[in-house]
Structures are given as C-alpha cells and as structure tokens.
Amino acid sequence: MRTLVIGDTHGCLDELLTLLEEAAIDLSRERLILLGDYIDRGPKSYQLLQYLQKLQTTYGSENVVLLRGNHEQMAIDYLQHHKSGWSYNGGHETMYSFAKHKADIVEIHDFLNSMPLYFTDDYYIYVHAGLKPGVALEEQRPDDLLWIREEFYRSAYDFGKTVVFGHTPTVNINGRYRYAMLHNKIAxxxxxxxxxxxxxxxxxxxxxxxxxxxxxxxxxRCPEIA
Ligand SMILES: [Mn+2]
Structure with a gap:
C-alpha cells in the first residue's frame, strides 16, 4: 500500500493542499498519515481541522490516519479541565481562527479526543514526538509520545521498526529544513x-x-526549494 506521511502542519492548510495535489494521492486505496499538531501558530487552524475531519469522514480512519500532537492535547486539556497552558502556547491563533468563522472551539473536542497517539504498519511506527527508549510501545506514557525530544532522537535504541516522527524541527536536529534519517528513525x-x-x-x-x-x-528559509 502506498503511504504518504506528513509532518506538523500548524494551520498551514494551503501548503497541505498543494502537497496532496502534488502527490496525487488516491485515498480510496492509499493511506495518508499526519503526525499531529494541526492547530496553533499558523493562520488556518479552523479550516485545516474542518478539512481533515471531512477527509476522514469520507475515506475512513484506516486510510486517513490523524495522530494526536501535543498541541491537540493542550486544546483537549483546556476544554476538559480549563488548563491554561494552551492559550500562550499557540492557542490564541486557534481561538482567533475559530472566532473568525463564528465557530465554537468546544465543537472540535470529540474529534481531537478521537485522535490516536501512535500508529503502526508492517515497517514503521508513526508518532508525534517519539518514544522513550527501553519502554515497549504499549507501555509508553502519553506525555512521552506527545512531548519527548533529545532522549528519543539522540538514542540508538532499536524499537523494532523505524520510527517516523514530527514535533522537533529537523533544523534543530541537524540544521537543515529537510527530512532527516537518524538511527532507526526519520524526523x-x-x-x-x-x-x-x-x-x-x-x-x-x-x-x-x-x-x-x-x-x-x-x-x-528552505534552500532546497526556495
Ligand atoms: Mn509538537
């Protein structure tokens, strides 16, 4: 099965649409996996979520795999427990984007809360931030799957399959704006x-x-394509 994996979108709907068009993906028989962080910081959080929800409703959650990112988790925590961390961590843009469309952020809670923390196929483990070395996949803590950084990407631990992850920009890992092959993993x-x-x-x-x-x-700032 042809699989297309895409990293952190953060409200960048236009770029996502261009990418899907370039890849000419046929979701009736191919799989799309997004690694989370759909909202916050960028301009079109509301429209991006609407688009993803429609895509998943049309093609099903086996063909449209939408993983949860730490930004979705912050929004969920805000909606469930009024935790304040979200609003100053990019949430303002998302709230503004919803307000602009006269939409209530509460309506998106169940969609965000339905997003899984990881996904696997025969060859890869897909996850937003990474895995804690030495811990079995089923035993991983949600906080690690959503937030972990150096402890994961600097590790040489063999997780059994190649791990495909987002969350930490490649430019912070190796100074380049291009996907990075690391030990047993792909950033x-x-x-x-x-x-x-x-x-x-x-x-x-x-x-x-x-x-x-x-x-x-x-x-x-991406010299490969600018
Ligand atoms: Mn993230």
Whole structure:
C-alpha cells in the first residue's frame, strides 16, 4: 500500500493542499498519515481541522490516519479541565481562527479526543514526538509520545521498526529544513510554520519512494526549494 506521511502542519492548510495535489494521492486505496499538531501558530487552524475531519469522514480512519500532537492535547486539556497552558502556547491563533468563522472551539473536542497517539504498519511506527527508549510501545506514557525530544532522537535504541516522527524541527536536529534519517528513525517536521517547508514522504514497503516539499511562502528559509 502506498503511504504518504506528513509532518506538523500548524494551520498551514494551503501548503497541505498543494502537497496532496502534488502527490496525487488516491485515498480510496492509499493511506495518508499526519503526525499531529494541526492547530496553533499558523493562520488556518479552523479550516485545516474542518478539512481533515471531512477527509476522514469520507475515506475512513484506516486510510486517513490523524495522530494526536501535543498541541491537540493542550486544546483537549483546556476544554476538559480549563488548563491554561494552551492559550500562550499557540492557542490564541486557534481561538482567533475559530472566532473568525463564528465557530465554537468546544465543537472540535470529540474529534481531537478521537485522535490516536501512535500508529503502526508492517515497517514503521508513526508518532508525534517519539518514544522513550527501553519502554515497549504499549507501555509508553502519553506525555512521552506527545512531548519527548533529545532522549528519543539522540538514542540508538532499536524499537523494532523505524520510527517516523514530527514535533522537533529537523533544523534543530541537524540544521537543515529537510527530512532527516537518524538511527532507526526519520524526523519529518521541516518547520513549515517557522518559515521552513511542509514535507511528505511516500513510503512503499520499507522504502522511501518519493519526497515532496512545499514552501511556506516568499520568505522561505528552505534552500532546497526556495
Ligand atoms: Mn509538537
């Protein structure tokens, strides 16, 4: 099965649409996996969530896999327990985006809360932030799956399959705005919302068969495509 994996979108709907068009994905028989962080910081959080919800309703959650990111979790925690961390961690843009469309953020709670923390196929484990080394997949704590950084990506631990993750921009790992092959893992957050680009990997079996990159605009800092 042809699989397209995409990193952190953060309200960058236009770049996502361009990427899907370039990849010419047929969701009736191919799989799309998004690694989480759909909301906050970028301009179109509301429209992006509406779009993803429609896509998943149309093609099902086996073909449209929408993983949960720490930003979705912050929004869930805000809605469930009025935890304040979200609003100053990018939530303002999301609230503004909802208000602009006269939509109530409460309506999106069940959709966000339905998003799984990880997904696996025959060759890969897909997760927003990463895994804690030495801990079995089923035993991982949600906080690690959503937030972990160096302890995961600097580790040489073998998780049994290659781990595809977002969350930590590749530019913070190796100084480049391009997906990065690390030990037993692939970093895919190319920092679209921070002036990088949005990247998609096309996977078939255990190989990467194509890489798609879409710039975030005129001031793109991504030398490979600017
Ligand atoms: Mn994140």
């Amino acid at each position: 895919l957050d190319t920092a679209c919302v921070f002036g990088g680009c949005l990247s998609a990997l096309e996977l078939q079996g255990d190989s990467i068969t194509q890489v798609y990159m879409v710039t975030s605009g005129k001031n793109c």
